Amino acid sequence: MDTRRIRRTPLPTLAAVALTGTLLAACGSEKADDNDLSGGNTASVLLHPAAGATAGQLDATAAVLRKRLEYAGVKNGKVTVENGTIKVMVPDGPGGGADALQGIEKDGRLEFRPVLSAARASAGSGAPTPADATPQTADPAKYPGVTAELVAAYNALDCTRPGTGTANAGQSAQVVAACEDKPQDGTPERYLLAPAELTGSDVQSAEAETPTSGQTGGWQIALTFTTSGADKFTKITGRLADNSLPTNRFAITLDGRVVIAPSVMQELTGGNAVITGQFTKSEATRTAAVLRTGNLPVALTADPVVTNSAK
Incomplete structure (x- = not known):
């Protein structure tokens, strides 16, 4: 029950x-406390937009992803639009790395x-x-x-x-x-x-x-x-x-x-x-x-x- x-x-x-x-x-x-960064290692993910996305929509989406990293306490994250895709890169370490990128593409x-x-x-x-x-x-x-x-x-x-x-x-x-x-x-x-x-x-x-x-x-x-x-x-x-x-x-x-x-x-x-x-x-x-x-x-x-x- x-x-x-x-x-x-x-x-x-x-x-x-x-x-x-x-x-x-x-x-x-x-x-949640701030992200501890460690030495130079990085984690990244390449995100593919739905077909027909415009340059303006990609830039707006990248801006939202930057905010997601900020609100999640990830320092020094980087979001760039490259050849019709969006790349998100974060420092490795506790609070960052691959764990910080899981589900970042969710609606x-x-x-x-x-x-x-x-x-x-x-x-x-x-x-x-x-x-x-x-x-x-x-x-x-x-x-x-x-x-x-x-x-x-x-x-x-x-x-x-x-x-x-x-x-x-x-x-x-x-x-x-x-x-x-x-x-x-x-x-x-x-x-x-x-x-x-x-x-x-x-x-x-x-x-x-x-x-x-x-x-x-x-x-x-x-x-x-x-x-x-x-x-x-x-x-x-x-x-x-x-x-x-x-x-x-x-x-x-x-x-x-x-x-x-x-x-x-x-x-x-x-x-x-x-x-x-x-x-x-x-x-x-x-x-x-x-x-x-x-x-x-x-x-x-x-x-x-x-x-x-x-x-």
């Missing part, structure tokens, strides 16, 4: 989405979607098992945009297969089927998700933090909503809190994969949320940097990262 919850925080100015179901205070956190598309249905599947099988108390199936007549075909595709979704269950860009206004990105127990959950009710444009800032005093787990990402985003978040959580499982759950997706889908127990106010989970320091720092810079102007694919020695 899923025990993840969202509850009202004792601090009136903070509302947090927590994977463990515990609200996290804003005080006592520690942001950074953040969405908050109500859950319509949820189920787990055993490894190698598309057969769902209950994600909560009992299996739940969306009723096409009850939820606008849910068709029998979509329900069939959701039921057949095998989230144990890498790369499956990723909602495509441009589907924010549609019902989608998606997979859990990093399941804690090793068994991914599948979801049927309503259209996005908040997106990255509703987030003002994102910061990587260590867990606050009394909390356990890995690094976390603290979000601050814009004024309009905070108002939406309050209204949506108030509405979902009146529902039963699984439709009281709120999925946060990043680039079409579900990062977390906790249950909402009460209306949350204050304009802040915390995404927690088994993030390493580098994962939380990179993800926060991606969210702060927003979507890339041009879609990118990445070659393998190359590490070069100065010797």
